Amino acid sequence: MRYLTFALCKGRLASETLKTFEKIGITCQEMKDKNTRKLIFVNEELKLKFFLAKGPDVPTYVEYGAADIGIVGKDIILEEKRNIHEVLDLGFGKCRMCVCGPDSARELLKHQELIRVATKYPAIAKDYFYNKKHQTVEIIKLNGSIELAPIVGLSEVIVDIVETGSTLRENGLHVLEEICPLSARMVVNQVSMKMERERITRLIGDLKNILQEG
Numbered sequence: 001m002r003y004l005t006f007a008l009c010k011g012r013l014a015s016e017t018l019k020t021f022e023k024i025g026i027t028c029q030e031m032k033d034k035n036t037r038k039l040i041f042v043n044e045e046l047k048l049k050f051f052l053a054k055g056p057d058v059p060t061y062v063e064y065g066a067a068d069i070g071i072v073g074k075d076i077i078l079e080e081k082r083n084i085h086e087v088l089d090l091g092f093g094k095c096r097m098c099v100c101g102p103d104s105a106r107e108l109l110k111h112q113e114l115i116r117v118a119t120k121y122p123a124i125a126k127d128y129f130y131n132k133k134h135q136t137v138e139i140i141k142l143n144g145s146i147e148l149a150p151i152v153g154l155s156e157v158i159v160d161i162v163e164t165g166s167t168l169r170e171n172g173l174h175v176l177e178e179i180c181p182l183s184a185r186m187v188v189n190q191v192s193m194k195m196e197r198e199r200i201t202r203l204i205g206d207l208k209n210i211l212q213e214g
């Protein structure tokens, strides 16, 4: 039996993923060691391999077949537009992609004004403003702390993830429009889906069962 390889997003999503996998009997003891500098973890018994990658790279590993399966946020799937199968909503990592800004920016969104939009997600922002709202905007790519942009006058609004809403609240900003709900998804390589259909289908079935139980 060949190894099935999983690419997981470094951080909170990876720990949630491992917790969920444990419920269906998939464990990876090696990965729990917080001090390890290892990059690849193996479960010899089940013939599984796991590696941790930066979120936006997970769909890339899966598209090229370096990983058979990836667990990644829907935000990254939408932004990266990779050729992969999205097979399951894992239900954790729930949040929303939103247009946010100060109250004063509400009017600018209503009247098709040419505004600046700062975001870590230029493809999602472009799709929303150009294809859904038919509003021409200038998109400015940032790499983090997006909420700063409207505060310091870089942009009128931002497109960003809102989870608890506390970052917005603490900085006097609001959700102005909701683009879409987000959560962690399982994605599968197109060829692996065919070659390892049985194992992958069983895995999806097991996960669906425990997700239904809540």
Ligand code: PRP
Binding pocket: 120, 143, 144, 145, 146, 147, 160, 161, 162, 163, 164, 165, 166, 167, 168
């Ligand atoms: C994300 C997102 C928001 C924040 C939302 O940032 O970009 O800033 O979390 O969460 P909240 O609604 O619970 O406050 P992250 O912490 O990932 O860091 P970043 O600013 O570097 O992107």
